[in-house]
Amino acid sequence: MGQKRARDPKAQVAEANKRKKAVKSDAASDDYGSLGVDDLNWKEVAMPDRMDDAEGFFGLEEIEGVDIIKQSDGGVQFKAKAGKPTKSIIKPPSEDDGDEWAGFSDEDSAKKSPATEKTPAATEVKEDKKSKKDKKKEQNKAKKEEQKPKEPKAAQSQSIKAGLSFAALDDVEEDDGVDVSAWDGLNLSPETFTALSKMKFSSPSAIQKASIPAILDGHDVVGKASTGSGKTLAFGIPIIEHYLDQRGKQDEQSDKSEKNKSPIALILSPTRELAHQLGKHIGELIANSPDTNARVALITGGMSIQKQQRQLATADIVIGTPGRVWEILSTGTGLIRKMQKIQFLVVDEADRLLSEGHFKEMEHILNALDKHQAGDIADMDQEEEEEEPSNRQTLVFSATFHKDLQQKLAGKSRWTSGDMLDNKESMEYLLKKLNFREEKPKFIDVNPESQMAVGLKEGIVECPAMEKDLYLYSVLLYYPKHRTLIFTNSISAVRRITQLLQALQLPVFALHSNMAQKARLRSIERFSSPTANPSSILVATDVAARGLDIKGVNCVIHYHVPRTADAYVHRSGRTARAGESGKSILICAPDEVVGVARLAGKIHSKKAKKADDSSGPSKKIPLESLDIDRRVVARLRPRMSLAKRITDSTIAKEKVNTEDNWLRAAADDLGVEYDSDEFDQSKGRGRGRGGGRERREKEASELSKSEMAGLRAELKQLLSQRVNIGVSEKYLTAGRIDIDALLRGEGNDAFLGHLDPLTF
Numbered sequence: 160m161g162q163k164r165a166r167d168p169k170a171q172v173a174e175a176n177k178r179k180k181a182v183k184s185d186a187a188s189d190d191y192g193s194l195g196v197d198d199l200n201w202k203e204v205a206m207p208d209r210m211d212d213a214e215g216f217f218g219l220e221e222i223e224g225v226d227i228i229k230q231s232d233g234g235v236q237f238k239a240k241a242g243k244p245t246k247s248i249i250k251p252p253s254e255d256d257g258d259e260w261a262g263f264s265d266e267d268s269a270k271k272s273p274a275t276e277k278t279p280a281a282t283e284v285k286e287d288k289k290s291k292k293d294k295k296k297e298q299n300k301a302k303k304e305e306q307k308p309k310e311p312k313a314a315q316s317q318s319i320k321a322g323l324s325f326a327a328l329d330d331v332e333e334d335d336g337v338d339v340s341a342w343d344g345l346n347l348s349p350e351t352f353t354a355l356s357k358m359k360f361s362s363p364s365a366i367q368k369a370s371i372p373a374i375l376d377g378h379d380v381v382g383k384a385s386t387g388s389g390k391t392l393a394f395g396i397p398i399i400e401h402y403l404d405q406r407g408k409q410d411e412q413s414d415k416s417e418k419n420k421s422p423i424a425l426i427l428s429p430t431r432e433l434a435h436q437l438g439k440h441i442g443e444l445i446a447n448s449p450d451t452n453a454r455v456a457l458i459t460g461g462m463s464i465q466k467q468q469r470q471l472a473t474a475d476i477v478i479g480t481p482g483r484v485w486e487i488l489s490t491g492t493g494l495i496r497k498m499q500k501i502q503f504l505v506v507d508e509a510d511r512l513l514s515e516g517h518f519k520e521m522e523h524i525l526n527a528l529d530k531h532q533a534g535d536i537a538d539m540d541q542e543e544e545e546e547e548p549s550n551r552q553t554l555v556f557s558a559t560f561h562k563d564l565q566q567k568l569a570g571k572s573r574w575t576s577g578d579m580l581d582n583k584e585s586m587e588y589l590l591k592k593l594n595f596r597e598e599k600p601k602f603i604d605v606n607p608e609s610q611m612a613v614g615l616k617e618g619i620v621e622c623p624a625m626e627k628d629l630y631l632y633s634v635l636l637y638y639p640k641h642r643t644l645i646f647t648n649s650i651s652a653v654r655r656i657t658q659l660l661q662a663l664q665l666p667v668f669a670l671h672s673n674m675a676q677k678a679r680l681r682s683i684e685r686f687s688s689p690t691a692n693p694s695s696i697l698v699a700t701d702v703a704a705r706g707l708d709i710k711g712v713n714c715v716i717h718y719h720v721p722r723t724a725d726a727y728v729h730r731s732g733r734t735a736r737a738g739e740s741g742k743s744i745l746i747c748a749p750d751e752v753v754g755v756a757r758l759a760g761k762i763h764s765k766k767a768k769k770a771d772d773s774s775g776p777s778k779k780i781p782l783e784s785l786d787i788d789r790r791v792v793a794r795l796r797p798r799m800s801l802a803k804r805i806t807d808s809t810i811a812k813e814k815v816n817t818e819d820n821w822l823r824a825a826a827d828d829l830g831v832e833y834d835s836d837e838f839d840q841s842k843g844r845g846r847g848r849g850g851g852r853e854r855r856e857k858e859a860s861e862l863s864k865s866e867m868a869g870l871r872a873e874l875k876q877l878l879s880q881r882v883n884i885g886v887s888e889k890y891l892t893a894g895r896i897d898i899d900a901l902l903r904g905e906g907n908d909a910f911l912g913h914l915d916p917l918t919f
């Protein structure tokens with residue numbers, strides 16, 4: 160319900176204060192005056208996890224202590240119940256529901272958000288055509304005369320007017336931009352220069368430098384560049400350039416109503432989080448670009464369908480996941496027709512989007528964009544059907560491209576591996592399905608040698624299969640103040656490891672696709688917030704492997720060996736982004752080593768080949784081996800075994816409860832008595848394999864409350880002390896410990912004694 164107006168929080172607060180004042184004065188004259196729906200302080204009703212992604216059912220809100228007053232026009236107003244002060248039901252002034260990312264326009268913000276107020280585009284609708292034209296001409300003239308700004312245009316043109324209050328000075332932004340002359344050759348608009356300067360992007364990355372001119376020249380582009388190398392703006396900047404160009408033309412030639420306008424770009428992404436992030440990143444470019452008010456509609460699952468349909472109707476740029484985009488296009492009226500007019504189709508993380516899971520919806524969308532017989536366009540008249548075919552540019556980006564896609568697309572083969580693909584094969588495949596406008600799109604591969612980011616170090620920790628948890632914990636303690644992303648291959652492992660690390664009092668969050676959308680976004684926000692604990696940990700499935708751009712991730716740990724080479728590339732790519740450095744560490748049981756060697760071999764094959772050519776054949780895994788001190792592992796074992804018992808018991812209890820409830824309900828349906836002991840006995844009979852696990856689960860679930868409390872107390876006691884790795888506290892002053900450093904809070908304060916830091 161709360162509306163996001165995040166581009167200008169100050170104005171939002173001012174608006175809310177104004178509203179509050181108005182309500183206050185109402186309340187003063189009539190203590191129980193009537194209120195509108197948006198004035199009330201609605202409370203969210205907690206939804207169970209199983210409601211996750213209930214197809215647009217976003218949630219319920221409730222309010223207590225109000226009477227409903229029916230209006231003569233059929234509408235309703237609200238009023239505090241007798242005896243209840245009005246104040247108790249009014250929404251607080253600066254409330255923001257915080258559900259959505261900043262930077263996207265929505266219907267409400269279109270009406271009165273400060274972002275739209277600041278731009279002429281929003282108010283021009285009311286102006287007469289002639290004055291609009293004159294204004295535009297003046298703007299264009301000014302634009303031509305303008306030098307590429309080394310300082311923001313907004314700041315240049317700001318002049319002090321009489322009668323301005325001090326509050327107005329808040330709107331004058333400091334010119335803290337950077338020199339952006341390195342972007343000179345790319346033929347960008349002054350608006351984009353200003354935005355880049357404000358965003359402090361002093362020079363283009365390799366993929367941006369190569370792709371932007373090609374896209375601006377009207378080419379289809381297939382772009383391949385390592386993770387974190389700035390692919391989003393490689394296509395985002397040309398789209399905004401096109402928007403700025405078109406905006407001028409449209410204003411001059413027509414009085415197209417908001418409803419009749421069509422989006423210029425459709426950007427497809429494989430996951431919701433990535434779609435949100437793309438929206439945020441492109442939204443930042445728009446927000447920093449003076450007088451640019453392109454509207455971004457975010458079309459992903461987990462949010463209200465109706466709202467998204469409304470946003471899509473007036474959007475300039477549509478960003479979404481294929482499932483929801485297709486759902487909205489196929490059920491809307493006239494939306495496909497609008498989308499057929501897009502100038503850019505962007506397929507981000509292309510190899511993932513065009514593979515298993517998204518294939519059907521992608522196919523539907525691609526067909527709908529090209530063909531004129533989809534259901535939605537049955538109402539299209541003859542004249543329109545004979546329109547020229549779409550002339551859109553197709554832009555395809557990823558850090559990796561799969562080999563089997565082409566056959567998969569043709570329905571000839573099952574998905575087998577995530578092998579890397581050389582350029583020619585991927586081109587053939589993409590050419591076929593994406594219907595490029597050019598016979599040969601421009602293939603831009605800025606890092607043919609390696610998919611891995613330059614600043615990434617890759618390491619491996621070998622450990623016994625049953626001790627992965629212990630080694631994981633050891634690695635985490637070795638690297639304090641490291642923001643760490645841990646990847647697993649299953650949702651149940653995410654749940655278990657999160658609980659385990661929580662029991663060990665580490666600041667940990669979970670992320671997997673069975674979580675409600677809001678919880679997913681919350682986990683990412685908490686993990687990535689600049690004010691978050693610098694040792695924050697996010698445990699995730701591969702839903703977080705691609706595209707997520709979280710600032711300051713220092714380390715990626717693969718708790719499970721990734722299933723494919725490209726998954727390894729993308730997971731590892733969550734660190735060492737935008738020229739930073741980072742670590743990727745595989746935790747590996749002895750029987751996984753062969754698979755890891757194969758996987759690493761594929762990724763580094765070209766590099767290895769080069770090395771081999773010069774120095775003879777080598778079978779070594781191209782990953783650095785990390786030596787974890789055995790003393791450390793031994794000293795951490797007691798903590799880990801306590802934490803494991805607590806976690807196993809909690810999980811087993813949850814499982815037993817769920818099973819019990821399910822069986823009870825089934826017995827009720829059948830009209831029989833449910834006896835859990837009898838059921839357990841019959842279940843145990845004749846069981847061979849798996850019986851041990853069930854017995855262990857049962858035992859774990861049978862730990863009493865007081866036993867659990869005992870375990871927790873014991874663990875708490877252990878965690879309250881530093882891990883002593885071979886120092887008698889009696890001899891603290893004997894010289895082996897730098898007491899001053901200890902008091903200054905330097906070194907690794909998880910340990911007592913000298914810990915050789917990992918050289919990795």
Ligand SMILES: Nc1ncnc2c1ncn2[C@@H]1O[C@H](COP(=O)(O)OP(=O)(O)OP(=O)(O)O)[C@@H](O)[C@H]1O
Nearest residue numbers: 360362363364386387388389390391558706708737
């Ligand atoms: N020219 C630039 N200068 C400095 N930083 C930049 C520049 N362009 C983009 N960035 C920053 O680099 C980071 C990575 O960008 P982006 O998310 O677009 O990478 P990517 O190549 O799409 O990565 P992935 O393959 O993982 O999706 C972002 O934080 C972005 O703000």
